[in-house]
Amino acid sequence: MHGGNNPGRIRNVLGGAQSESDRHFFEDINPATGEVVALVEEATREDVDRAVTAARAALKGPWGKLTQDERARALNRIADGIEVRFDDFLKAEILDTGKPVTMASHLDIPRGAANFRAFAELPKHHSGEFFQMKAPDGGDAFNYSLRSPRGVIAVICPWNLPLLLMTWKVAPALACGNTVVVKPSEETPATATLLAEVMRDAGIPDGVYNVVNGYGPGSAGQFLTEHPGVDGITFTGETRTGEAIMAAAAKGVRPVSFELGGKNAGLVFADCDLDKALDQTVRAVFMNAGQVCLQTERLFVERPIFERFVEGLAARARQQKPGDPFDKTTSLGPLISDEHLKKVTGYYGKAQAAGAEVVIGGGTIRMTDEFAGGHWIEPTIWTGLSDESEIMREEIFGPCVHISPFDGEDEAIARANASEYGLASMLWTQDLSRAHRVAAQLETGITWVNSWFLRDLRTPFGGMKHSGIGREGGVHGLEFYTELRNVCVKI
Ligand code: NAD
Numbered sequence: 001m002h003g004g005n006n007p008g009r010i011r012n013v014l015g016g017a018q019s020e021s022d023r024h025f026f027e028d029i030n031p032a033t034g035e036v037v038a039l040v041e042e043a044t045r046e047d048v049d050r051a052v053t054a055a056r057a058a059l060k061g062p063w064g065k066l067t068q069d070e071r072a073r074a075l076n077r078i079a080d081g082i083e084v085r086f087d088d089f090l091k092a093e094i095l096d097t098g099k100p101v102t103m104a105s106h107l108d109i110p111r112g113a114a115n116f117r118a119f120a121e122l123p124k125h126h127s128g129e130f131f132q133m134k135a136p137d138g139g140d141a142f143n144y145s146l147r148s149p150r151g152v153i154a155v156i157c158p159w160n161l162p163l164l165l166m167t168w169k170v171a172p173a174l175a176c177g178n179t180v181v182v183k184p185s186e187e188t189p190a191t192a193t194l195l196a197e198v199m200r201d202a203g204i205p206d207g208v209y210n211v212v213n214g215y216g217p218g219s220a221g222q223f224l225t226e227h228p229g230v231d232g233i234t235f236t237g238e239t240r241t242g243e244a245i246m247a248a249a250a251k252g253v254r255p256v257s258f259e260l261g262g263k264n265a266g267l268v269f270a271d272c273d274l275d276k277a278l279d280q281t282v283r284a285v286f287m288n289a290g291q292v293c294l295q296t297e298r299l300f301v302e303r304p305i306f307e308r309f310v311e312g313l314a315a316r317a318r319q320q321k322p323g324d325p326f327d328k329t330t331s332l333g334p335l336i337s338d339e340h341l342k343k344v345t346g347y348y349g350k351a352q353a354a355g356a357e358v359v360i361g362g363g364t365i366r367m368t369d370e371f372a373g374g375h376w377i378e379p380t381i382w383t384g385l386s387d388e389s390e391i392m393r394e395e396i397f398g399p400c401v402h403i404s405p406f407d408g409e410d411e412a413i414a415r416a417n418a419s420e421y422g423l424a425s426m427l428w429t430q431d432l433s434r435a436h437r438v439a440a441q442l443e444t445g446i447t448w449v450n451s452w453f454l455r456d457l458r459t460p461f462g463g464m465k466h467s468g469i470g471r472e473g474g475v476h477g478l479e480f481y482t483e484l485r486n487v488c489v490k491i
Contacts, residue, residue: 010040010189012047012213013196015054016206023047026214028189031334032098032325034373040189043212048181048223051210055152055179056229058207064149064177068124074204075120075175081198082113092190093163094325098334098374099288101326108164112191115167118457119175119477123147126475141490147482149177150255151231154224156245157192158237159185159336160291160397165259166192169234172477174208181210181230183220187336189213216241228252232480235259236293238395239421239466257470257480259462261395262293262423265416266452267438268309269409270302272428276450278309282316284426284452286379289333290399291340294424294446294453297396299403300412306405310383313403314360317379320399322365334374335398341375344398348380351391351402356382361400387415395421409438417443422464426452445471 010028025039043051058064066074082089089109094101099108128145135141153173157166166182173180184192192211199209214220225233225248235245236259249256266284268277284296301309323330335341341364348362361380366372380400385391391402406412416425426448429435439447445463448454455461458474470480478484 007036008038010038010193010213012041012043012051013193013209013211014047014050015057015210017050017054026186028096028187029337030095030098030374031187031336032374033370034375035370037095038190040186040213042214043220043223045223048212048220048227049229051181051212052152052224052227052229054207055181055210058179058205059149059151059177061205061207063179063205063208066177071175071177072120072124074202075116075171077202078195078198078204079113079116079120081202082109082116082195085194085198089163089191089194092194093188096162096188096190097159097336098325100330100333102328102331103288103333108161112163112167112195114457115164115171119171122172122175122475123177123478123482126478135490139491141488143486143488146485146487147176147478148485150481150483151178152229153178153180153481154227154230154233155180155182156221156225156233156235156237157182157184159187160288160293162188163191163195165236167195168472169236170195170209172472172481173234176478176481178481179208179210181212181224183212183214183224186213186215186219217244221245222248225249226251230254232256234472234480242469255480257472258468259293259472260423260466260468261421262295262463262467263298263393263395263419263421264294264296264424264426264444265298265300265419265442266296266425267406267412267416267427268299268301268305269412269427269429269431269434270304271430272305273430273450274305274308274312277428278312278316280426280450280452281313281428285313285401286317286320286332286399287453289335289377291336291397292453295397296426296452297401298392298416298419299401300406300415301403302412303405303407306403310359310381310403313401314381317360317381320379322367322376324371332379332399334376336375338375340397341377344377344396344400347391347394347396347398348377348400351380351382351385351389354385354389354391356389356391356402357384358382359403387418393419409434413438413441417441420465421467423467424448424463
């Protein structure tokens with residue numbers, strides 16, 4: 001037992017102020033057990049207003065007067081603080097998400113700290129533009145560019161990688177001198193509030209980092225995105241939610257940066273290193289119980305190795321071990337919620353109704369003892385469906401994949417690209433020319449060749465088509481987190 005029977009309370013962070021105590025509280029559930037981990041204060045419209053007002057005031061306060069070096073040091077202190085409280089973050093993230101400790105301790109929490117370190121120096125390494133010109137009177141003039149913070153940034157986050165994806169936005173926002181109001185997912189609010197404690201201990205002034213908890217429509221998400229005091233909205237989540245947020249942002253013409261859904265394809269050519277391809281594909285399909293936006297849900301395998309590949313992946317999938325997320329031998333966690341379990345099992349049913357061959361899985365997992373109330377589902381592999389089926393077109397976000405054979409490079413590319421999404425793709429081949437040729441034709445924001453989820457934080461990250469707007473990562477985040485201005489000087 002790691003949750004305890006006495007749930008704590010998670011409160012909003014509104015500048016230095018506390019909201020009143022008679023607020024509505026909602027339940028934060030541990031998806032591995034179904035137990036209540038904490039009671040979370042749902043922010044009202046007034047709370048959101050207080051948070052945005054505090055964020056605006058902080059822009060003009062000591063935070064806005066820091067030099068770039070001082071801000072970089074502040075971000076590094078935040079990273080230090082996450083590392084010092086590593087175990088607190090780890091426990092909070094596992095209780096909220098049910099993800100295995102091996103994943104959270106190697107990916108989620110270290111990346112939370114790494115995001116602050118990676119972006120700390122960011123604005124210092126970007127030079128501006130300079131153009132000399134002749135004015136009509138023959139005199140000289142020159143132009144230079146300036147970047148200023150965009151202002152108050154609303155950060156709306158999903159539940160699948162809560163700390164990692166939130167800090168991926170908060171770190172560049174703060175590095176560029178902005179202030180933020182964060183709306184964590186209602187499913188996973190804990191680490192956002194813990195981060196507020198780290199910020200305070202790191203000497204970050206009140207109002208720079210605010211947290212409002214609640215749901216989307218009719219709750220904190222909607223109140224925040226509609227608030228006229230917000231200067232920009234960065235959002236990671238479902239494409240449909242992105243459409244609603246974009247409509248809210250239209251009022252006041254506020255810019256958005258969106259990282260949305262995917263239906264990612266993997267292309268496996270017969271000349272690949274099969275063992276390596278299988279070892280990485282099992283991660284690409286089943287990591288975090290398939291609840292990763294970059295996850296591969298469509299695999300296309302060249303016909304000569306199709307049978308061997310399906311057997312190899314099934315053998316590896318059978319080794320996925322559900323169990324206590326705090327146990328280092330557990331590799332498969334639960335789905336995030338009962339609602340999500342219903343959605344994913346709905347697709348499992350649709351696959352069978354459409355005539356899929358179920359190679360492995362296809363049902364839920366009946367756990368015992370404290371885990372009997374969790375949302376457990378079997379790793380699942382299908383073959384035999386057409387590219388037009390719902391299973392091949394819609395994002396499922398579970399531990400499942402469909403594998404189809406293909407007969408040539410052009411066919412594989414066309415089928416991979418036949419999606420309204422364009423987030424990520426991976427391809428496996430030992431032919432260098434083919435790797436570059438195919439990568440250039442795949443319509444996705446990121447393509448992994450002979451790897452998956454290998455991330456360099458300096459690179460552009462984002463999706464094409466319905467998978468996003470804009471790019472975050474490295475200097476690319478500067479486009480959203482700063483206003484680029486021109487100064488023209490007549491001499
Ligand atoms: P979601 O869209 O349901 O919710 C995300 C956040 O938006 C939550 O905090 C939610 O409360 C809030 N929200 C919902 N409706 C809102 C509204 N009308 N106004 C304002 N806020 C609102 O997404 P999710 O279920 O939390 O996450 C899973 C989705 O996220 C998947 O589609 C996945 O592909 C996507 N995702 C994308 C990336 C990426 O980098 N592209 C990364 C992770 C997850």
